[in-house]
Amino acid sequence: MSNAPVRRTWNPFPELSDFFDSIGGFRPTLGNNIIRVEDEVADGRYIVRAEMPGLDPDNDINVSVNDGRLEISAERTDKKSDNGHSEFxxxxxxxxxxxxxxxxxxxxxxxxxxxILTVSIGLGDTESSAKKIEVKKAD
Structure with missing residues (x-):
């Protein structure tokens, strides 16, 4: 089991959820359309957990990998009717x-x-492949 931190690339436009979490308390004004995630490396696997309550995994959730990025998306539709009143x-x-x-x-x-959606991805060789390059004197 590795306790090594997961490397992330710096993003000049962080996820909105992270931004609103950092300034505290403004998240509810956006509604509930933000997927909160946590990740870890355990037992040679990269594990991502996403909070996505009330969804049908067969019909509502899509998970894919594209150019080194895990993409999670979902669409929710909910309609409730009670005594002649409906809300969606x-x-x-x-x-x-x-x-x-x-x-x-x-x-x-x-x-x-x-x-909770849990995605587990196997990890291969994660050791750094640093190599010293000899600088030759040009004539």
């Missing part, structure tokens, strides 16, 4: 996570239970 909610959700070096895009499992 809908929204689309999307979150993208940069995969760590060595992530194997052919070794991915995803499961959904109790409102």
């Amino acid at each position: 909610t809908y929204g689309s959700y999307r979150r993208s996570v940069t995969l760590p070096r060595g992530a194997k895009d052919d070794d991915i499992d995803a499961s959904y239970a109790k409102g």
Whole structure:
């Protein structure tokens, strides 16, 4: 089990959820269309958990990998009727996570239970391949 931190690339436009979390308390004004995630490296796997309550994993959730990024998206539609009154909610959700070096895009499992999507991705060689280059004197 590795306790090494996961490397992330710097993004000049952080996720809105991270921005609003950092200034505290403004998140509810955006509604519920933000996917909150946590990630870790454990037992040679990169694990991402996404909070996505009330969704049907067969119809509402899409998970894909594209150019070293894990893409999670979902669409929710909900209609409630009670005594002649009806109300509906809908929204689309999307979150993208940069995969760590060595992530194997052919070794991915995803499961959904109790409102949490868990995606587990196998990791290969993550050791640095630094190499010293000899500088030759030109004539």
